[in-house]
Amino acid sequence: MTTARSGVVKTDKGQQTRAAILEAALEMFRARGYEQTTMRAIADEAGVALGNAYYYFHSKEHLIQAFYGKTHEEHLVASASILEKERDLKARLLGVLRSKFEMLEPYHQFAGKLFKTAADPQSPLNPFSDESNPVRQQSIALFAKVVEGSNAKVPKELLAELPFMLWLYHMGLTLFWIHDASPKRSRTFRLVNRTVDILVRLIGLASNPLMKPLRKSAIRLIEELREDVAAVPGEA
Amino acid sequence: MTTARSGVVKTDKGQQTRAAILEAALEMFRARGYEQTTMRAIADEAGVALGNAYYYFHSKEHLIQAFYGKTHEEHLVASASILEKERDLKARLLGVLRSKFEMLEPYHQFAGKLFKTAADPQSPLNPFSDESNPVRQQSIALFAKVVEGSNAKVPKELLAELPFMLWLYHMGLTLFWIHDASPKRSRTFRLVNRTVDILVRLIGLASNPLMKPLRKSAIRLIEELREDVAAVPGEA
């Protein structure tokens, strides 16, 4: 049901058509918004028949996945320069998160609609789905880099779970960002500042022997969560 | 735009028609699922014309709000008995959360679709919207009861923010629950157990003088979050 059956391109010309449709779609999504852009308009703009768009993209929603990939790439690039320069955990985390929301800013309104479709557990677009697994893994890997490249002292057992934890945390921030109607998304940036501060302090505290039992529980929890996310079945 | 313009019933007969449509809708949603149920079918089932359904309900999505209200009421009732018996904070919180997910279980698949529409920041159904404010307030009030009726020692400043914090936390759990495909939602219940345990321990720790600076920051954060949620503008 959920697996992609269209989008299988055999020809070179096919690739081009596919690309043309995608380009037209993303352009119009950005200019006019997701809902305002009809499949007919996309097909027109791309110079193909309506049905042809459906030959390459299963549905209107599937056009979104390309957007994901694109912004993710951009974010990786933007993060790289920060991660090279900075060794301080707090600064690294702040840098990565800020660059994400800065990069996403032009798509804010659009992203809300995306999120809507992505929130459906049955949708292949939802960030916990099998189909999203590659992007998710890459995203978690980015946070692993944030931690590993830093000079922060992190208990070993926590180190293993921290990247996933940060990824989850960043998903929460994204959720907030989507709902953030403040000018220039100032609320989100404030939230990022505050929570990163607290988070880094918590990580510091985690080394304290007094914290051991609580830390154990927390790590156990995150471990389990991670398994759960991995265990989402592909087909409903 | 977002404000309800339909649904204003003046007549007694109007009330009846409205009720008939709603009943038909909820029944069919449960039986066949949200997407499978067409507005035409609902109108048919209710014995009215298609347009009439739209006279009472702005859109298909608006039919969902009734569902919210209904389940919320049920949850209040289910929680009341627990809150009367129990004084221990952990037990109270566990009881309230468990009863929520138990009550919601028959609607699990349906709830996923609901969530999808609710996740749209522009949707009046989204839990952070103005239109959801009444239910949200009631929901937060429930968590206030959980805390107030307990014999837990909570720093005063934290006490003020705890209900909202717990509400947020419960929203997160709900998000997990929606994505939980495990049999009988066992993963969710496990998560509830684990997180409630940690949460209660954290609350206990919060009294420790060592924790004061961190506590201050955390409370400040929650305060701000609460303002933000309240500040979501009604019109886009």
Add this chain to the structure above:
DNA sequence: TTGCAGTTTTGAACTTGTTCAAAAAAGCTC
């Protein structure tokens, strides 16, 4: 070149949410 299998493209048709002008019914005032 011709025939053929696979690939791509087309556009009409279908479904379903939504709108709207007009008809019907109900209330109300005199």
Add this chain to the structure above:
DNA sequence: GAGCTTTTTTGAACAAGTTCAAAACTGCAA
């Protein structure tokens, strides 16, 4: 009860996502 206003109801029409059978095209083997 007649005439008026307001409320309710109707169903046709519209928009946009999606499907599908048929046409067009492509590459290749004989």
